[in-house]
Amino acid sequence: MDMAAHPSPSAFPAPVTAYRTRWAALAQEAAEANAFYAPDMLGAALDHLAGDAAVHLLEARGDDGLIGLLPVVTRxxxxxxxxxxxxxxxxxxCFFGAPMIRRGRELAAWRDFMTQLDAAPWARGFLHLEALxxxxxxxxxxxxxxxxxxxxxxxxxxYDRAMLRSDLDADSYWESQVRSKKRKELRRLQKRLAELGVVEQRLLTDxxxxxxxxxxxxxxxxxxxKGAAGSALACKAGDSAFFRAACAAAIAARRLHFLRLDLDGRPIAMLVNFRHGEGGFSFKIAIDEALGRFSPGVLIEIANLHAVQGDPEIGWMDSxxxxxxxxxxxxxxxxxxIVQYRIALHGRGRVRLQRSAAFAxxxxxxxxxxxxxxQG
Structure with missing residues (x-):
């Protein structure tokens, strides 16, 4: 099913609710975890980040119902x-692009996605897949x-990016994977920071x-x-609204993992992770740069290591x-x-020739x- 380009949120609150109910069931059976395409984050993105983009929501179907969801745009x-x-x-x-596909139905879902794209008059050139x-x-x-x-x-x-996947407890992982010199330096920074006031690590639960x-x-x-560069979430109303909506939906679905490091009750570092299935995705980090000499970003990552490795429901985390x-x-x-692919689109007559030429x-x-x- 190829749904039309996403209209403004106010245009169809009821249909979106129906769509997200279907997506939630699909997400529970997903072959590959992706918090960014899970219904809480995807729904928040559609509501607040789509703007003028023509977001097409491809729903793959089989005899057993909905088996795949892939949001695409034309460029x-x-x-x-x-x-x-x-x-x-x-x-x-969005930092991961794997579509929601029911486990065991991966090939059937991709057949349906490509059939829809081959037939779509708005599908130009070829399919470019990012962040898989x-x-x-x-x-x-x-x-x-x-x-x-x-x-x-x-x-x-x-390219390769850091990932946390280990059966070790946090202390054992820390001792085995981080150089002793670095561990010693971080212990010194933790001690110096504690001299300024009460340091507390907190995980959002309420x-x-x-x-x-x-x-x-x-x-x-x-x-x-980020604020000075205009790239902080608070710099754009849509970005901050997306963040609030994604967090609210995720905590309701028990997918939010929100940490903070406080000094005398005020946050000096905060870290937001979103979960899906047994996986986690590290979303954003914020620090008090005035205390940069204490490496608050590293210190909250240490807290994150202990929180993740101590949570039996989190099997791994993508940085x-x-x-x-x-x-x-x-x-x-x-x-x-993480890879990107360019995939040829088929079609009929002149359309197929144009697509083949673009791919070539x-x-x-x-x-x-x-x-x-x-040569250079």
Missing amino acids: TRHGRLPIGCVSNWIHDH DAAGANAAAIEALCVEQRRGRREIHR PADLPLWCDAFLALEASGW CAAADHPMIDSLWAERRT LANAAERLAQIVKG
Whole structure:
């Protein structure tokens, strides 16, 4: 099912509720965890971040009902190339792009997604998929589908980012994975910080406290370099509304993992994680930069390590960090390989020719750029 581009939130409160009910059931059986496409975060993003973007919600169906959900958008450019394409919807606050697919129905769902895209008059060029796990269920299904249908597929980028996945308890993990010199330095910073006042680590447990925690996080993030650069959540009304709505929906669904480090009752570091299934996704961190000499960001990550490893419902956590992130890479030893794919779209007649040409042109431009870079 290809639903129309997403209209304004006020246009259809009832249908959205119905859609999210279906998505919630699908999310419980998902082959690959993705908090960003779970109904709480996706719904908040649709309500507050879609703007003028034509977000198409592809629902894959089988004889057993809804088996997949993939939000996509059309783009007029592909990187630096003036070539239109379709892409999974990765907004500014989305760090993983695996669609919701019922476990065991991955290939069938991707068949349906591609059938819909092949037939869609608005689907230009090719399908560009971002932020997938190279070892995940979706990547495997995409590869199998492209072989089955003789459909062009090209991996265009990959990188590794930090991940926490270990059966060790927090103390054992800390001792085995972090250099002794760094552990010693952090213990010194913790001692020095404690000399300034009462230091307390807190985990949000009461939903009634959420509005105040959101206020504190938004203010703390905006007080630093992100606020000065205009990239803090509080700098845009839509971003802050998305954050509040996503947190509210997630805590109601028991998916929110919100930490803070206080000094004499005021937050000096805060960390927001969103959960889905047995997995967690580290979303945003905010620190008091005036206390930067005490490394509050690292100290709250230590608290996060203990909270995650001490929670039997969290099996792993994706840092959602950039490649080669100096802070989290030094604390978490595991890695997750994130990939992008370019996938050919089929069709009929002239449309198929245009799509084939766009796919070939993008591949040729990429090969040429690699050659030029190699010669340089």
